[in-house]
Amino acid sequence: MIDNQQNRTQGAAGTTDAQKAPQLQLKDIHKEFNGNTVLSDISLDVNAGEVVAFIGPSGAGKSTLLRCVNYLETPSSGDLLIDGKPTVKIASKPTRNELMNLRRQVGMVFQSFNLFPHISVLRNVALPQERVLGRSRKEAEERAMELLTRVGLGDKADARPSKCSGGQQQRIAIARALALDPEIMLFDEPTSALDPELGGEVLAVMQELAATGMTMLVVTHEMSFARRVSDRTVFMADGRIVEQGAPEQVFGAPREARTKKFLEAVLER
Amino acid sequence: MIEAIPFLLQGLGTTVIITFGSFLIGAFCAVPLALARLSDIVPLRLLATAYIEVVRGIPPIAWMLVLFYGLGRYVTLPPLLAACLALGAVSTAYLAENYRAGIQAVAGGQWEGAGALGLSKGDTFWRVIAPQGIGVALPPSASYAVGLLKDSAVASVIGVSDIAFQALTLNQQGNPGLPIFLAAGVVYLVVSVPMAVLARKADTFIRTRSAV
Amino acid sequence: MFEQWIQWLPGLLSGLQTSLAVTGLSLLLGLPLGLLFAFGMISRTRILRQTTILIVELGRGIPLLVVLYVVYFGLPDGGIVLESFAAAVVAIAFNTGAYTSEIFRAGLLSVPRGHIEAAQSLGLNWTDEARYIVLPQALRAIVPPLMSYSVIVFQATSLGYAIALPELLNSAYQIGSVTFEFLSVFILAGLIYAALSIVVSRFVDAIHSKTSH
Numbered sequence: 150m151i152d153n154q155q156n157r158t159q160g161a162a163g164t165t166d167a168q169k170a171p172q173l174q175l176k177d178i179h180k181e182f183n184g185n186t187v188l189s190d191i192s193l194d195v196n197a198g199e200v201v202a203f204i205g206p207s208g209a210g211k212s213t214l215l216r217c218v219n220y221l222e223t224p225s226s227g228d229l230l231i232d233g234k235p236t237v238k239i240a241s242k243p244t245r246n247e248l249m250n251l252r253r254q255v256g257m258v259f260q261s262f263n264l265f266p267h268i269s270v271l272r273n274v275a276l277p278q279e280r281v282l283g284r285s286r287k288e289a290e291e292r293a294m295e296l297l298t299r300v301g302l303g304d305k306a307d308a309r310p311s312k313c314s315g316g317q318q319q320r321i322a323i324a325r326a327l328a329l330d331p332e333i334m335l336f337d338e339p340t341s342a343l344d345p346e347l348g349g350e351v352l353a354v355m356q357e358l359a360a361t362g363m364t365m366l367v368v369t370h371e372m373s374f375a376r377r378v379s380d381r382t383v384f385m386a387d388g389r390i391v392e393q394g395a396p397e398q399v400f401g402a403p404r405e406a407r408t409k410k411f412l413e414a415v416l417e418r
Numbered sequence: 419m420i421e422a423i424p425f426l427l428q429g430l431g432t433t434v435i436i437t438f439g440s441f442l443i444g445a446f447c448a449v450p451l452a453l454a455r456l457s458d459i460v461p462l463r464l465l466a467t468a469y470i471e472v473v474r475g476i477p478p479i480a481w482m483l484v485l486f487y488g489l490g491r492y493v494t495l496p497p498l499l500a501a502c503l504a505l506g507a508v509s510t511a512y513l514a515e516n517y518r519a520g521i522q523a524v525a526g527g528q529w530e531g532a533g534a535l536g537l538s539k540g541d542t543f544w545r546v547i548a549p550q551g552i553g554v555a556l557p558p559s560a561s562y563a564v565g566l567l568k569d570s571a572v573a574s575v576i577g578v579s580d581i582a583f584q585a586l587t588l589n590q591q592g593n594p595g596l597p598i599f600l601a602a603g604v605v606y607l608v609v610s611v612p613m614a615v616l617a618r619k620a621d622t623f624i625r626t627r628s629a630v
Numbered sequence: 631m632f633e634q635w636i637q638w639l640p641g642l643l644s645g646l647q648t649s650l651a652v653t654g655l656s657l658l659l660g661l662p663l664g665l666l667f668a669f670g671m672i673s674r675t676r677i678l679r680q681t682t683i684l685i686v687e688l689g690r691g692i693p694l695l696v697v698l699y700v701v702y703f704g705l706p707d708g709g710i711v712l713e714s715f716a717a718a719v720v721a722i723a724f725n726t727g728a729y730t731s732e733i734f735r736a737g738l739l740s741v742p743r744g745h746i747e748a749a750q751s752l753g754l755n756w757t758d759e760a761r762y763i764v765l766p767q768a769l770r771a772i773v774p775p776l777m778s779y780s781v782i783v784f785q786a787t788s789l790g791y792a793i794a795l796p797e798l799l800n801s802a803y804q805i806g807s808v809t810f811e812f813l814s815v816f817i818l819a820g821l822i823y824a825a826l827s828i829v830v831s832r833f834v835d836a837i838h839s840k841t842s843h
C-alpha cells in the first residue's frame with residue numbers, strides 16, 4: 150500500500166545487476182564516547198530493497214550504529230557510502246551540506262515517536278516537506294493526507310499528536326518520514342514503547358512498507374518480526390557484528406555461542 | 419590607580435554590614451509575617467498579603483529615599499540605619515514568601531499526625547513543620563541574600579559609604595571613572611560569586627539529604 | 631493631601647512615561663540579547679560557550695547600579711558619552727540580557743532532545759529547526775517568566791534616579807525638594823510603582839494558571 154516504485158524492481162531481485170554497488174555501505178565504522186569504544190570497525194553492505202533486522206543485548210551498540218547512518222551520531226572514523234558514493238568526505242567532520250544531503254536520502258523513526266506536539270498531525274507531516282523539499286503548502290498537505298490515509302489515520306489529520314494513541318503516533322511518524330521520499334528508512338525499536346496490540350498496528354505498516362521494496366534497517370526486540378519480515382538478521386554484541394545471515398539461519402541454526410546464548414535468553418521469556 | 423583599591427575596600431565592610439543587617443531583619447520579621455499570611459484570621463491575612471505585595475511592588479531605592487528623605491522631617495535616621503531598615507523591610511516581604519512556600523510544602527498530614535500525638539500547635543510548628551520546611555525555604559533565601567548584596571549598592575544614593583559610594587567619591591575627586599567603577603564591580607563580584615556558589619552548594623546539599 | 635496629589639500627578643505621570651519608555655527599550659534590546667546569550671551558553675563551541683558564561687556572570691554578579699555608573703560616568707573616559715536616558719537603556723538592557731539568558735536557556739532545554747533529533751533526521755537546517763520546532767515549544771516555558779521579569783525591569787528603571795534621569799522616582803524627588811513634602815510624594819510615587827507591578831504580576835499569574843491546565 151505504500152509504493153516506492155524505483156526500488157521495487159531492484160529490491161525483490163537485487164541480484165539482477167550484480168555489478169551495481171550496494172545501496173548502503175558501512176566501512177569500518179568506529180565510534181567512541183569519551184574514549185569508550187561503542188562500535189568497533191563495523192562493516193556492512195545493504196542492497197536496495199533489503200530489510201535488515203538488528204538484534205542483540207542492551208548496550209550492544211545497535212542504536213548507535215543506526216544513528217551513525219544518518220549522522221545523528223558522528224562516527225569517530227569509517228566511511229558511509231550510498232549508491233557507491235561517499236556521503237561525507239571526512240567522517241568525523243561532516244559539513245552542513247553533506248548532512249542535509251544524507252538526511253534527505255535517509256528517513257528515521259524513533260522509539261519515542263518524537264512528533265512535534267505544538268502542531269497538528271497534518272502539519273507534522275507537511276512542514277518538513279515544505280522546508281526540506283520546498284513543496285508548496287498545498288502540495289505538501291495533499292501528500293501528507295495521502296500518506297496519513299494509507300497508514301489508516303486520515304481522520305486524525307487535524308488532531309494534536311497528544312490526542313493520538315502511541316500506535317497511531319508511531320504510524321504518523323512513519324508517514325512523516327516517508328513524506329520526504331527517502332531511499333532508506335531507519336527504525337530504532339519502533340514498537341518498544343507500545344503494548345503488543347498497538348505495536349501490531351505499527352508492525353503491519355512496516356511490513357507493507359517492506360513489501361513495496363523500501364530499504365529498511367530495523368533495530369528490534371520483536372524476534373518474530375525479525376524472523377518473518379527481515380531479509381537478513383544481524384546479531385550484535387559489544388559493539389561488533391557477531392553473526393549475520395538469513396533469519397532462518399540465525400534463529401534456526403546460530404553458529405556462534407554468543408548468539409545461541411542471547412536467543413535462548415530471549416526466546417525463553 | 420592602585421591607591422584606589424584600599425579606598426574601595428573600605429566600602430566593602432559597609433556593604434557587608436548593610437547586606438547582613440538587612441538580611442537579619444528580614445529573616446526575623448518574616449517569621450510572624452509568613453504566619454500571618456497563612457493565618458485563619460482574615461484581616462491579619464489580608465494585611466500580611468497587602469504588606470508583601472506592596473513592599474515588593476516598590477523598588478528598593480524608593481524605600482531608601484522614603485526612609486531617608488521622607489521620614490527626614492520627623493526623625494533623622496543615620497544613612498546606614500535607614501539603608502538597613504529599608505532593605506530589611508523589603509527582605510521581610512521576600513523572605514516571608516519563601517517561608518510560606520516552605521511551610522506549605524510540608525504535607526498537611528504532618529499537622530494532623532502531630533495533633534494526634536497531642537503536641538500543641540506551637541510545638542508542632544517549631545519542632546515538626548519548621549525543621550522540614552527549612553529545606554524548601556533555605557535555598558531561595560540564600561540566593562536572595564546574594565541579590566541583597568547587589569541591591570545594597572543603592573544605599574550609595576543616600577550617602578552610605580559602601581563600595582559604590584567610594585567609587586563615586588573617587589570619580590568625583592577627578593579620577594577616571596571607567597577603571598574605578600569596573601574595579602568596584604570586581605569587588606562586588608569577589609563577594610557575590612562565592613556567596614552564589616555557597617548558596618548553590620547548600621541547595622544541592624539539602625536536596626540530596628532530603629531525597630534520602 | 632489628595633489635593634496635593636492631584637496637583638503633583640501630571641509631573642509624576644510624565645516621569646512614569648520616561649520609566650515606561652526605558653522599560654520598553656531595555657526589553658526591546660535586552661531580550662534578543664538574552665536569547666543570544668542563551669544560544670551562546672548552550673553552544674558546542676567551547677570558547678563561545680565560556681565567553682558567554684563569563685559575560686552573563688559579570689552581568690548578574692555586578693549590581694545594576696554599578697553597571698549604570700560604568701556606562702554613565704565611566705564610558706565617557708573611553709570616548710563614549712551617553713545621556714542619562716541612553717545610559718539607563720544600555721545598562722538595563724545588558725542586565726536584562728544577562729538575567730533573561732537563564733530563562734531562555736531553560737526554555738530551550740525544556741524542548742525534548744528527541745524532537746531536535748527528529749527535526750535533524752528529517753533534514754531541517756538549524757534555522758528551520760530553531761524557528762519551527764524549538765522556539766515555538768520553548769516559548770511556552772519562556773513567556774510567563776519573561777513577563778514577570780518585565781516588572782523587575784520596570785522597577786529597575788528607578789535606578790535612573792542616581793544618574794539624574796527624569797523618571798518617576800526622580801520626578802517625585804524633584805517635587806519633594808520644592809514642596810518639602812517628601813513623604814507624601816514618595817508615597818504617591820510608591821503607589822504608582824506598586825499598582826503597576828501588582829497588576830502585571832496578577833495578570834501573569836492568571837495567564838500562567840490558565841496555560842498550565
Ligand SMILES: Nc1ncnc2c1ncn2[C@@H]1O[C@H](COP(=O)(O)OP(=O)(O)OP(=O)(O)O)[C@@H](O)[C@H]1O
Pocket residue numbers: 182187205206207208209210211212213214
Ligand atoms: N551519548 C552517549 N554518551 C556516552 N555513551 C553512550 C551514548 N550513547 C550510547 N552510549 C553507550 O554506548 C553503548 C551502546 O549504546 P546503544 O544505545 O547503541 O546500545 P543498544 O544496543 O541500542 O542498546 P538498547 O537495546 O538498550 O537500546 C552503551 O554502553 C551506551 O551506554
Ligand SMILES: [Mg+2]
Pocket residue numbers: 211212213
Ligand atoms: Mg537502543
